[in-house]
Amino acid sequence: MSPGDHETRARAAKDVRSWSIADLGSLLDRENIRHAYVMYENGEVRLSHKALAPIGAFFELSHDFAKHEAVFFGREEGIETVFTAFVHDTRRGLAQGGLRLWPYESVADLLSDGLRLSQGMTRKNALAGLHWGGGKGIIPLPPSARTAEEYKQSEFAEERRRLFEAYGRFVASLDGVYYTAEDMGTGTADMNVLLGQNRFTTCIAADRGGSGNPSAHTAWGVLRAMQAAWLHMRGTEDLGGVRVAVQGAGNVGAPLIEYLHRLGAKLIIGEFAPNIREDMRARYPDAEVLEDHNTIFDVDAQVFAPCARGNVLNADTIPRLKAKLVCGAANNQLGEPHDAERLQERGIVYVPDYLCNRMGITNCADEWAGYLEEDVQLAAERVYPDTLRVLRHARALRISTAEAADRLADIAAAELHPVIGHRGRRILDHLVRSGWSAGTTQKRTPRLAFVPAAHEPRIHRQAERAGAFSGNGPAVAAMPLSTAARPHLGMFLSPLLMDVEARSRGNAARRVIGLDHGGAALQYAVRESLPYDVNEITRADFVLACHDRHAAHDAAIRHQLGQTGIGFDPKAWLDPMSAETSEVVARLYYRLADSGRIRPGEYGGYRCPECATVLAASEVVDSDDGERCERCQSPVEQQISEQVFLDLGREARELTAAIEGGAVSFGDTKARKDVLAQLRDLKPICISRQSWWGNELPGRPDEVLSPWFSLAALAVEAAGWPREAAPEPMATVFVDSSFLARWVVPSQLIALATYGRPAFSHIEVHGAVQIVERDNEDEHPEERFDEDRYQYRTVLRKMSPRLGNVVEPASLVQRFGADSLRLWYLLSLRANDRTAVVLTESHAREARHAIARLNASLSSLLAPGTAPRETQPADDALIAKIGALGDEALAAYTRHRFDIAAKRFVEAIDQLAAYARSIERDPASGSGRDTAVRLVPVMARAFSPLCPFILTRFEAEVVQALRDRGRGEG
Numbered sequence: 001m002s003p004g005d006h007e008t009r010a011r012a013a014k015d016v017r018s019w020s021i022a023d024l025g026s027l028l029d030r031e032n033i034r035h036a037y038v039m040y041e042n043g044e045v046r047l048s049h050k051a052l053a054p055i056g057a058f059f060e061l062s063h064d065f066a067k068h069e070a071v072f073f074g075r076e077e078g079i080e081t082v083f084t085a086f087v088h089d090t091r092r093g094l095a096q097g098g099l100r101l102w103p104y105e106s107v108a109d110l111l112s113d114g115l116r117l118s119q120g121m122t123r124k125n126a127l128a129g130l131h132w133g134g135g136k137g138i139i140p141l142p143p144s145a146r147t148a149e150e151y152k153q154s155e156f157a158e159e160r161r162r163l164f165e166a167y168g169r170f171v172a173s174l175d176g177v178y179y180t181a182e183d184m185g186t187g188t189a190d191m192n193v194l195l196g197q198n199r200f201t202t203c204i205a206a207d208r209g210g211s212g213n214p215s216a217h218t219a220w221g222v223l224r225a226m227q228a229a230w231l232h233m234r235g236t237e238d239l240g241g242v243r244v245a246v247q248g249a250g251n252v253g254a255p256l257i258e259y260l261h262r263l264g265a266k267l268i269i270g271e272f273a274p275n276i277r278e279d280m281r282a283r284y285p286d287a288e289v290l291e292d293h294n295t296i297f298d299v300d301a302q303v304f305a306p307c308a309r310g311n312v313l314n315a316d317t318i319p320r321l322k323a324k325l326v327c328g329a330a331n332n333q334l335g336e337p338h339d340a341e342r343l344q345e346r347g348i349v350y351v352p353d354y355l356c357n358r359m360g361i362t363n364c365a366d367e368w369a370g371y372l373e374e375d376v377q378l379a380a381e382r383v384y385p386d387t388l389r390v391l392r393h394a395r396a397l398r399i400s401t402a403e404a405a406d407r408l409a410d411i412a413a414a415e416l417h418p419v420i421g422h423r424g425r426r427i428l429d430h431l432v433r434s435g436w437s438a439g440t441t442q443k444r445t446p447r448l449a450f451v452p453a454a455h456e457p458r459i460h461r462q463a464e465r466a467g468a469f470s471g472n473g474p475a476v477a478a479m480p481l482s483t484a485a486r487p488h489l490g491m492f493l494s495p496l497l498m499d500v501e502a503r504s505r506g507n508a509a510r511r512v513i514g515l516d517h518g519g520a521a522l523q524y525a526v527r528e529s530l531p532y533d534v535n536e537i538t539r540a541d542f543v544l545a546c547h548d549r550h551a552a553h554d555a556a557i558r559h560q561l562g563q564t565g566i567g568f569d570p571k572a573w574l575d576p577m578s579a580e581t582s583e584v585v586a587r588l589y590y591r592l593a594d595s596g597r598i599r600p601g602e603y604g605g606y607r608c609p610e611c612a613t614v615l616a617a618s619e620v621v622d623s624d625d626g627e628r629c630e631r632c633q634s635p636v637e638q639q640i641s642e643q644v645f646l647d648l649g650r651e652a653r654e655l656t657a658a659i660e661g662g663a664v665s666f667g668d669t670k671a672r673k674d675v676l677a678q679l680r681d682l683k684p685i686c687i688s689r690q691s692w693w694g695n696e697l698p699g700r701p702d703e704v705l706s707p708w709f710s711l712a713a714l715a716v717e718a719a720g721w722p723r724e725a726a727p728e729p730m731a732t733v734f735v736d737s738s739f740l741a742r743w744v745v746p747s748q749l750i751a752l753a754t755y756g757r758p759a760f761s762h763i764e765v766h767g768a769v770q771i772v773e774r775d776n777e778d779e780h781p782e783e784r785f786d787e788d789r790y791q792y793r794t795v796l797r798k799m800s801p802r803l804g805n806v807v808e809p810a811s812l813v814q815r816f817g818a819d820s821l822r823l824w825y826l827l828s829l830r831a832n833d834r835t836a837v838v839l840t841e842s843h844a845r846e847a848r849h850a851i852a853r854l855n856a857s858l859s860s861l862l863a864p865g866t867a868p869r870e871t872q873p874a875d876d877a878l879i880a881k882i883g884a885l886g887d888e889a890l891a892a893y894t895r896h897r898f899d900i901a902a903k904r905f906v907e908a909i910d911q912l913a914a915y916a917r918s919i920e921r922d923p924a925s926g927s928g929r930d931t932a933v934r935l936v937p938v939m940a941r942a943f944s945p946l947c948p949f950i951l952t953r954f955e956a957e958v959v960q961a962l963r964d965r966g967r968g969e970g
Contacts, residue, residue: 043772090424095135098183168197225356248308340402385531410804452817469567484518514574519707886942
């Protein structure tokens, strides 16, 4: 982006800081806007109205804008304020978060608060194990009242009722993407009013089927977190005699004070309201009740519990604290993220607010599912082990507790809801399509011959039953898919390319695809999910948990491969942890040991204390504060230990000769050079691990083989060994560049050592899948506003569960169909670039629009009842043009240039769409249906490998059209 563009964006964002709430309302009125949105996906911000451009700029430069899926604005006649709903992340479930009624001095304050609070709700729900996403509603206090408390008075009763009825209609219009609840400035009575206008309201009165005020449960959750943290720090959870300073004696602070009093804690209470202070003195005569509540930061306390407003832990207050533990119920306690490091530097243990104050939303979630108070009590007890898990995670990684909680929460938030998937995104798509921002009702869409959600699964099942994916020709392989995490877009490119290759061969190819058991990565993922330390459970239970995680991810991967149209033979599915493959692994080990290639030796390398195993050099990464484990990011230790090594020096020379002689080929010269360099420097490889999970290391109990050894065994098993003494190499393998050295080369060497032939003849290397993300480059001091402090930019990032940025293919298949997803992948390929495959939003839209145009055009041309017409020159010209494009695509398949084939497909669709439009304008200009009947087989022959579902469906339409005309099945 040019400097001028940045300056324009910064000026627009700064303008928002000067807007009052009334200014925003006037803007919406002036532009006649009743509904508006700002949406974000894959690095791009989308606005419903150009008038919102300054708000879009504000979000782009805001540190608080964290890939929020949508922010909604509403306005209603006769209401003197605006409505907002912030939807942060709906992967784990529909957005849920309380409705805040509060005075805001500026629109910037409103937006920043909503962004922070909604992201906090995503993390709170995820860390609590709830299947909700994160959202927040905010109504700026109307100008008729000065404070939220004043607005509760009887003189405002009618105005307040009308306000909440109007907001209820606003929530109803969002079709359930956001569920609301009570929050600061709102209460159960307000929720009852909202419920009269929509069915997306929780925290309603008990006599209406709700749960009422959750404050007591929230206070109990805070107490249990405080006890867990004290155990972590002092080895005991007993708070008797511990000096605890509680800031705020309101809805949550008051019951927390009561619980602490019963446990014998020495209480110091800070409260703003004089009447509440007097009540506290009367009820707790032994407590110290501060006259000036602001002095609570200076008292001699061991624990500080903020239970009032947020932003109380900042550069001014943190140096004043004498406490060694901060644990309280207030939301957004940190003034800015860096304050977590400030606390850590002072040796203060901080329990993140959304970890311990989550019982309000837990209450609402239970209410939504049918309220059971014992469920809520049990959920409050879960705060205790979850707090221990976060604190131990922070200690192991040597990071702040806030960062540890964020990491664990972001990983959990990236998981799709087990029943409804990413339904929130589908609702957002529907709101856009239905004209929500224009205030219109849903538009009726024309009936199409092909509806992805209805037809794609059926087509895939029919192909499986017909044996389409169990060819007996040359084998085509893809790198194994890891069960360390749920499936995501980054995993599916290799299998997709394999599928396109197999289909382009006429489905004669034998397909080889399987699982990587995840090794240390899966083991660490299980450790992260355990409520207690791994040493507190037995080895057998931990291994069982790993097996359960592996099996669940195996099932999810198989299911999503089918949804994406990637064919595989379930009977030939390769699983390194299956009994059959485990037997092959052991047999391979003994074969290599008998030949003298395996021997013990000293290993001077690295050990990860968190993964509890030795690491290969490739599993260690440099960071600003030393070397860390690639998988869990824990600091590593150097050590010398006794390990098991595999010496493949002779095979390295044989593979070098095969590559130089052309027996093993590569799709690009860089991969070839990299492999030759690896072989030239190859040393004996350590194959032992001291993990609890993996294929057993023969003869060494309590140890397992390195995952790459198991994967190499999987490769030789797929080639045909030991069923065949010397199987033929697999024809082609598609692999991520990072797996070239980790999997392909070891598989080639072990195959040579085992039966004298390489595992693969031709190796096609592609880049790692990356997505576009927004990232603000910090160039200025913290004291400045975000638009002065940050330079807006977009960056490329790999999908990683650790980063919480994964997107499951299933979510996109549900939204747009598998053909659109497949075409998006293929359009994103770049010639001669093996470093990255960038899934940009522009390519996504190009793919979606292309499939939509193909669907609409063929549906129109093949519509029943169309009378036959004479062939026109335009008909033959169209078939010739698309036939030529198809020939180019067929030639591209043989060179593995699937990107070229995809581009030719889009060009063919453009030609077809132009023809369909001309027929609409002048039916006599072409034969229409007859041309489509002739054209579909031409397109299917050339482009079905790319997008099999829609073309298969229209082939069936053509057959039906021929039957209708009495011309046979054709």
